[in-house]
Amino acid sequence: MSQSKDFLRTIVEEDLKSGKYKEVVTRFPPEPNGFPHIGHAKSIFINFGIASDYNGHCNLRMDDTNPTTEDTIYVEALKDAVKWLGFDWGDAVYFTSDYFSKIYDYAIQLIKMDKAYVDSLTEDEIREYRGTVTESGKRSKFAQRSIEENLDLFERMKKGEFKDGEHVLRAKIDMSAANMKMRDPLLYRIRHAHHFRAGDEWSIYPMYDFAHCLSDYIEGVSHSICTLEFENNRDIYNWVLDTLGLELPRPYQHEFARLGINYTVMSKRKLLELVENGQVSGWDDPRLPTIAGYRRRGYTPESILNFCDQIGVAKANSMVDVAQLEFCIRDDLNTKVPRVLAVLDPLKVTIENYEGHEEIDAPYYPHDVPKEGSRKLPFSKNIYIERDDFKENPPKGYFRLTPEQPVRLRHGYIITCKEVIKDAGGNICEIKAEYHPDSKSGSDSSGIKVKSAIQWVSAKEAKRVEVRLYDRLFSCEAPEGIQDLNPDSLHVIKNALIEPAVILDKPDERFQFERQGYFYADPIDYTDEKPVFNKIVGLKDSWGKKTKADKPTPEPKAQAKKVQVDGEVVAMTEAEQALFNKYTARSISIEIANTLARDENLSSFYEETLSVLNSPVSLANIVVNEVARELKQTQASELKFSADQIAELVKMVDDETISSKIAKEVFEEMVKSGENPKKIVEDKGLVQISDPSKISPIIDEIIAKNPDNVAKFKAGNTKLLGFFVGQVLKATGGKANPTVVNQLVAESLK
């Protein structure tokens, strides 16, 4: 788990501490209309993770309010995904459809409160009446229906007396709300459709905005965590729960940024499109970011979980680099998986001076993986190596086999190239080589130095396998659609060769094919007769990177710093201008005068303080910088502190009774308690310490405690002055006069 906690956990902790909830209850509430992807994994990780961190629990709930898109195969996929990731949802999976009758009752209640009405506008009319982001909407004439009529109509909607679209139930909120979502949102629509679970019992179905908050409430959820696009829906969430006057505790919604990964798409719509158009083999295509896809590809749940942990949770929209995910799977598999030898693109090598046959004992794990196990590696005159591991004209820095450079066969002997055989087209088709009998791995006395050891297989014993190599599905970082598909995302090698132990002994399902990557025995297509391996991820390849980078090196790096154009500032009204002039005449800075003049609340508050204390500049500063913050959230009349008190506070700063730092602290206290500043200062003993003889000993102590930083400071890191000042202030509870401290510290450190 990460060391610093995220904003959600911070909220949860505060709520627990304040006693808002006795227990944390979260939920993972997908709509069963598609296969879950790694974005769902993030949500699962957050919801189940928070629940377990705080000894609460997390419900798995299918949000099945739309019968036309949902299906039971998706609920199975969702359950599989959660289970595979290792989370436990307890006794039962919950379904919103189980709450349909309760939700219906709540709707009745709303109608009876005259907070909901049956609207009979057409779909187009509803849209039209809603208005736009800049124009307010207008309410339907049907909103005036009587409670009785609404009750009657709604019941008949339920009974199925009307056709789809004839009526809807809407909340009566505000058709001119700035938040579009609050313009009388729909609560229920008529849908004569078969529900995969509720069957044909209902002909009306609740909308997300009505069902979700109530389902959360019914289940006793404390923290309803969803993604950012629901921010606007939070107002409805609260409206429904508050209007119904539900008993506390009730849930609150919190939003985080959904996961984006480059070179892939994450929206259900786009994923579905790929599946339906046959661009991929199915929801579990190993190139897809679905859980089923990663699973089939060979990713482990641990790697996905670790990825979710590494990327964190925040509210900033972001696009995570796939490299982060790839790191997680490599990191996990590195310590778990046996290493074997496989040749994907075979080149025949005949070792002319070797006769007979032998079996080399080779460990499955490298020296740095503390696991036991080994297998026999058959060796003979005829072997295959990777075509890439021989170069007739090697580039600089090439470590593998060349006509001049010998190479070691991993776990075996060193060989030297004697002759290169080519076909009619000039392609290399065979290498004639010699081996060095005294160079066997583990008992090498040949004294030959090689630069690398390469994988190989014995021709006779090697098994033929199919290997599927996957590349990113899309060729650009932020793909829009199928036009961005990478045409080479799948490369199938039908005749790769692998050492026999992998097939015969089956030491694992996942392997590292040495020097190539991690591979997974395909869980569906693999048979003993026709083994199939999926490439999970390649090894980090600093050589491949280097050779690739060597070609297109020149890259225009220096890009000019973007100039930012400033927008136009709204002009002041005449009255504001007059005020502004008055303020600047009192030698208030332009900036402060400007904000003061433009804000009526601030200026009137300021005038009030000024009538008590004649200190125009200090007062203006504190009003604009501190009081403004409070005035933003609270009406002037409801502020706990008064203009008089602010004046009093400023007076103490002006005559140096307290420092401005302390003034802020006192102000915070005034905001909370409305206590008199003088009294706060007295009660807490906040009077400023300016006497050097009292401060110096503290400075000496701090300096003695931080020899490293003293050295750094003396070496020229002048920023550290602030560190020492901070420490001294901390030691005195903020009471030391910072100006004096600054001087004294600077002197002491000289």
Next chain:
RNA sequence: UGGGGUAUCGCCAAGCGGUAAGGCAGUAGCUUUUGGUGCUACCAUUCGGGGGUUCGAAUCCCUCUACCCCAUCCA
């Protein structure tokens, strides 16, 4: 254009007035019979821009800019 959000290294991301965490990526070196792993070092004088308040600002105030979400009888 109204409302709601968000901006800290190439990519994530801590930080909540007193020394700019960490991970990924990258670079260099050491180790290595995987050009893997491991280890070491380097990698933000600066936090979207500009002002202001303060002894001191990524953090507080003002302002501008950019991006995301909202006008489905989807969720």
